[in-house]
Every structure is written in C-alpha cells, then in structure tokens.
Amino acid sequence: QVQLVESGGGLVQAGGSLTLSCEASGLTFGSYAMGWYRRTPGKERELVALIITGGSTNYADGVKGRFTISRDNAKNIVYLQMTSLKPDDTAVYYCNVRHIWSGTGYWGQGTQVTVSS
DSSP, X not given: OOEEEXXXXXXXXXXXXEEEEEEEESSOGGGEEEEEEEEOTTSOOEEEEEEOTTSOEEEOGGGTTTEEEEEETTTTEEEEEEOSOOGGGOEEEEEEXXXXXXXXXXXXXXXXXXXXX
C-alpha cells in the first residue's frame, strides 16, 4: 500500500521560508518521478516543481529562483524548499509520485501553506 505523508506546511509572513517534506512508503522510490503541486480555491491544481529519477528538475515560472525541489532516495523523502514566499503562494500543496514506466501515480493528502502580507 502506497502512502505519501506530507509535512512542513503552516503560516509564514511574506518574504519568509518553509520547507515541505513528503515521505513515501510502499513503493520503490527510485522508480518514481516526484512532484509538488498546489491548488487554490477556484483554480485547477498546478505543477510547482518536478524532479525525476536522475535528479533533473523542472519548475513553474512563478517559483523559479525561489523554490528548490530535492529528493533523498535513501530516506524516500522529497523536499520542497520555499524561500521569498509571497501571498500568491498561499495554497494547499500536494506531493505526487509517478512511476517512470507505467505512469501509475499517487497523491498525498495535502498540506496548507498560508503566506500573510
């Protein structure tokens, strides 16, 4: 049974930093691409950052230079380090894993990030 447990969300002032963590279990971590998505009320869930098995990364334009995604394959954890946070970054952030061959994917339960102005 695959489980993704996110942590690290919370309330922070604009300009502050937060680091989200997503610990995965029940899967071969190294065979999955890992991503962070976010959703705000009334909007579609959007990709924030992606890291594939080789370590290559991809970021949404609005977070480039401020957010960093990384993975620790030994601990089965993917991180999202967020700096220079803006009120527009307020959202529920979701961890996603997707198998690199089959495309099978799983979602975490989401963690709220609120950035006050």
